[in-house]
Amino acid sequence: MLSNIGNSLLFLNVIISLLIIYYSYNCLKISNNLIFKKIYNLSLFQSTSILICFFTLISAFLISDFSLINVYQNSHSLKPVFYKISGTWGNHEGSLLLWVIILTIFSFLFLISNNKHPKDYRLYTLIIQNLLILGFLFFILFNSNPFGIVNPVPKEGLGLNPILQDPALAIHPPLLYVGFVGSSIYFSAAMASMISNYNDKPFAKSIKSWVLISWVFQTLGILVGSIWAYYELGWGGFWFWDPVENASLLPWFAMTALLHSLLVLEKRKALYFWTIILCLLTFTLSVTGTFLVRSGILNSVHTFANDPTRGIYILIFLSIMISASVYLLFTKYKPEKSHVSANSKETFVLINNWFMMFYLLTVLLGTLYPIFLDALLKSKISVGPPFYNSVIIPVVVVFLVFMAVGPQAKWIKNRFINLKQLLAILVGAIIINFAIIYFFKSYSVISNLIIISSLFLIISSLFDFLKKSETNLSRILSHLSFGFLIFFIGLNHNFSIEKDFNLKLGETKIIDNYKFVLKDLELYNQSNYKTIIGKLQVRNVITNEERILKPEIRIYENPQTLTYEASILTNFFKDHYLTMSNIDRSEYYNIKFQEKPLMIWIWISTIALSFGGFLSLFRNAKNN
Amino acid sequence: MKFKIILTILLVNFYSCVLSDEIINENKIHKNLRCLVCQGQSISDSNSDFAITLKIVVKDLIEQGKTEDEIYNFLSEKYGDWILYKPKLNVVNFLLWFLPYFVLLLGGLIVFFIVRKNVKKT
Known part of the structure; x- marks a missing residue:
């Protein structure tokens, strides 16, 4: 019974998506700036029905309806109620349904919250988002259907993997999904922006909140995952550079870069195409991550039941997505007259993006290299924590210094930064570092540099905070907490x-x-x-x-x-x-x-970091 | 003058930690060795028989006076490169080690040229 309801609702969603695309297309041909009322209604209906579909699956888990293969394979009648519910998204099929929910709800919210923006831009966003929704609905219907039935009906389920029966892991996937599936909306918006030639400042304004939302949730999702790994896996670490963890980190780097380049686009109308590329890249990396995790070509602690046909489907989807966006980018690209002057805020945003791309490519390379090597040369290598630590950490030292200096620069003007103050901060950082050496005894050169540079960032962020003229609290908080995060990780790593x-x-x-x-x-x-x-x-x-x-x-x-x-x-x-x-x-x-x-300070710093994003989100909402 | 003082402080600072780097660190070696019978764990994090045996082997090798690199070479000859979490720098892994730095350099140059071009204009 539940299986029929679920399947019908999935079909209904396919039809609604097709209708939305059809009506949006018709609406585009009319030359006023109004969107048909029925498009709004359909979009609301779409969100409602996909939610009902999800609740159908949850209730199947709650009443332990083992006629559904999915429930049979992932649940057990003796399991506590809480884990019956979280079991819904603790498996491949159910989690894909969660994907579609987020795609759909974001599509609806974007439509209703951007009514100040032109019709064409909003409709194109809606159409592209619905194409993504369709892609995933087909994937669910034809390959990974959570409502598939089993006959005869088993008496008892196989149960959920015990290490997944955990409160942190119950909320980890939804948080992370709001993060990286949420990035779909600015993927669609970026495509729409190119098609409808709606760019620069207004475009930046329309997506800023969405970038912030996804960034905050992605940060929290990664945090919860790390806390879970810390207390559940029993190794005492919290980050293992495991391929699946990397898959969640890659979109985070892209989002962080995007968050900064949006500032330039908003204030200075520069870097438009670069911002577009980052929008496209973020969601592409999210889908790539999903492909790597679900196809089972990675060797990881996260064991998802594997099936090569899934991989092939996502790969086809991914190639269509990439080729469409690259094609559009090439046809629309115009060299822009950017105005970036040395020592201005724009330069430092570019520097942020430069480092983010370095982290991103290093982690991507480390994740993919073993796969390619195995496919091409049949030679098996491992790329683990010692590799990432030795490549990334020295660069982080320089990055932290830029992060401290950058925000003090002004827009446009190339005013020189107060050198004396910086030197004073540096001396302060070194003195504190001496105190640390004194208390904990000595440690390696690179740890030394990490501690000094993170202290440098912390102290200069605190200086910024004390200056009355500075009002950007969200930025100060995020930069300060990032400094603390690295500082505490450094101390923790060295003195464990x-x-x-x-x-x-x-x-x-x-x-x-x-x-x-x-x-x-x-x-x-x-x-x-x-x-x-x-x-x-x-x-x-x-x-x-x-x-x-x-x-x-x-x-x-x-x-x-x-x-x-x-x-x-x-x-x-x-x-x-x-x-x-x-x-x-x-x-x-x-x-x-x-x-x-x-x-505990590592967790607290990360929470504070994401809270900086929240603050920025509130301010942005207030200003618009 | 000020710069000299800061430079001296920095040098003293680093000198104090260079000394401690010389000692061979058993746990560091364990963390670089993959537990071949586990799912993505190093032998430092695992309790499997394989991990326990390998820890004893590493201990023996250290007592024989082998350096870190010699230990890695010995084990990778026996079990393949799969066992090392930090890939060796060789022809096959060349791109893995150099591409990140190449990207870093290239990115730096791009940023530099964007900024310089605009300095000339203004």
Whole structure:
């Protein structure tokens, strides 16, 4: 029953999209500046029906209707209600439905919120957005239908992978999707802008809020994913340069570049085509990321069930998208008379874009190179954290300095920057760095440079904040928090302590300044798993600080899996992170203990960073 | 004069950390080795038998006085380049290592020329 409702709604959406395209096309031929009322209505109807379609799928998960293959494969009747719901988008088919929802709702919101802009531009945006919607609807209907049925109806579902049963991972995909699927709307708008010759400042104004929204959500989505990886994967890290993580980072770089170049387009009417390219690039990278993740050609910790036909479909979709945008770009391109003077704000925005493109290409290359090498030469290589760290980190040092200096420049004028003040800040940064060396002992040259340059950015952002004349609070906050983010990552990376040893029940072990005792092991039965909880006493011999950590080993039944839950104690100074795992044929347990300084500040800095985006969004909404 | 003072501070600063770079870091080596039986984990992060064995091998090699690079060469000959997270700089990986810097240089030149062209005009 639910399967029929879902399928009918999907068909209905195809028809609505076709109708919207048809009416928009007709409306374009009429020469007044009014959009047919029925286009608005259809667009609202489209958003409503796709939402109902999604709720149909959610209810199938809620009542455990195993006649749907999707529910059968990804749910289980004993699963807690919350994870039944989040299971809806925790799989390939359901998440594609979420894709279409965001495409559709953004299409509707863009249509109703831009009524000051000309008709042609809005309609072309609508048409292109609906072509994207159609592409994904067909993909769902013909290849990845969440409403497919299974016969005979199974009695019980296969269950959701236990490591996905987690609150952070339940909200991670929706956040990330608003980010990178949201970028579709400025892809469509950029195409429409070229077709209808609607450019420069008004174009920049019409998409600015959308870029900000997607950027904020993308940032938060990446953050939640990292927090999840930190406490769930049990390695104590939060960023692994895993290909799937890279896939979410690539659009973020493009968005960040776009966010800055839009400022130039808005204020100075320059860089129009470059901004267009960034709009197109962001969504193209989002689809590329989806292609890489879903086709299964990447080797990653994120395991999506793989199926080569999916890859082929997305690849065709992607090539059409790219060739259409490249074609349009070539036919419309005119060299512009840009007015960028040295030492002006425009120059520094260009510098931002330059570095963003470097990060983007490095990460893209690192992600794709092994695939090409394997296909061309049959040689297998790995590109992991040590590669990215050694290529990117030295460049970040220079980047942070530009980030500190740039905002002080003025538009148009090439006023020289106050050199004395910069030197004073630099000296201040070095002195603080000395203090850090004194407290934590020494560390490597490159870490040293990272700390100094991030302090440089922090101090100069604080100076900007204190200056009364400066009113751009969102920029100061974002730059300041980015400085803090790098600063805390640097400190955390350098001064983390890691101990790895084996322990049995009742045993005591002393390593360096720490004394570990495995006091107790208890077995509990939970609703859908069994768990062994260890009780580990950790005492710092010097400070006499004592903590009890309770790591878990969970045994899930459906499907049968072992997972190791880290025990994490957080305070404002440091995290204690401990995992325990059983060793086969032995009464010993392997213990991994980590002390990670200032961990929580990494999360707080990222939240503050995205809050800067929020502030900018509010200001932008108020000004328009 | 001021510049000299700042330069000295910087040099002292770096000198103090160069010394500590010399020591061979076991964990750094572990982090560069892929656990071949796991999904995208280094042997530092894994508890598998493979990871445990490999950690012992690395320890032995360090005790034999092998340098970091010698250890990587030894292991990649045995298990293939797949095991190294930081690809070696060779003919095959040349583009991987140099393209990012090439792009950085090219981007810099583009920005420089855009800005200079406009300086001339004004």
